[in-house]
Amino acid sequence: MAQDNIFDVIIIGGSYAGLSAGMALGRSLRNVLIIDSGQPCNSQTPYSHNFLTQDGSTPADISSLAREQVSKYNTVTFHKGIAIEGAKTHMGFEIGTQCGERFSSRKLILAIGIKDLLPDIPGFSECWGISVVHCPYCHGYEIRDLETGILADGDTAMHYAPLVNNLTKSLTVFTNGRSVLTSEQRLKLENRNIKILETEIDRLEQSSGQIERVIFKDGTTVPLIALYARVPFIQHSDIAQQLGCEMTEQGFIRTNEFQQTTVSGVFACGDITTPMRSVANAVASGNFAGAATNRELCEEQF
Secondary structure, three states: OOOHHHHEEEOOOHHHHHHHHHHHHHOOOOOEEEEEEOOOOOOOOOOOOOOOOOOOOOHHHHHHHHHHHHHHOOOOOEEOOOOEEEEEEOOOOEEEEEEOEEEEEEEEOOOOOEOOOOOOOHHHHHHEEEOEOHHHHHHHHHHOOOEEEEEHHHHHHHHHHHHHHHHOEEEEEEOOOOOOOOOHHHHHHHOOOOOEEEOOOOEEEEOOEEEEEEEEEEOOOOEOOEEEEEOEEEEEHHHHHHOOEEEEEOOOOOOOOOOOOOOOOOHHHHEHHHOOOOHHHHHHHHHHHHHHHHHHHHHHHO
């Protein structure tokens, strides 16, 4: 393999976590390759919030500025592509891309992000990240005091309910079918004037991603302006599994307090490691992963 394709660290994923890790490593004079497909999961979201100095900026603007700043460190190289293979080698790791390129490194940082698996409800995907949202901290202030719904049942509905009820008193839980809420959970919601609708949903009526009403399969409708939903996800790549990284029950890559995975030399950061899904958290965990990776390299060289 050509020497040009050998790096101190390969970072798979060049969104907030990956770029943050890249900056920490670039400032530590590390020879870094960032492999990124350019397909972030929040590409449809119009604005990002709850991130100091960037509150209200678009996700694309934040990424663009971050990439511009990381690019100033001349030891950091970018490669547009999709990493699909990962293997442990005698010197570290080898990564293969969809187009057949191969790169090697001593350490590896996984910042691959996640892909949301949206429900088969017409109108849902058009609204996702715009008026159908996942996080009260990222979106709640902008939709406070509005007619709001929670698309969830059972414990998930009860997780959302206190957080959203803090932001609006016009709240309905849509269970999309017969509910599994316990009598105690129902009573708690009803005592706070939170409506529970168990009718199956046919579609979301929307305009340019802005939800207007929920249409049920029995023909009834409910006007709505915002909807919270937690959807299942998969990781953008199965490289962590290929390398033997241990996963949590929730489907995240298991890491310790230094963002180290259970495989020596492999670190992970961002949405693939935590349910706390936000730009601020991705940046923080990426910065920590970059610093921890550099520390390990320094200790090995010292």
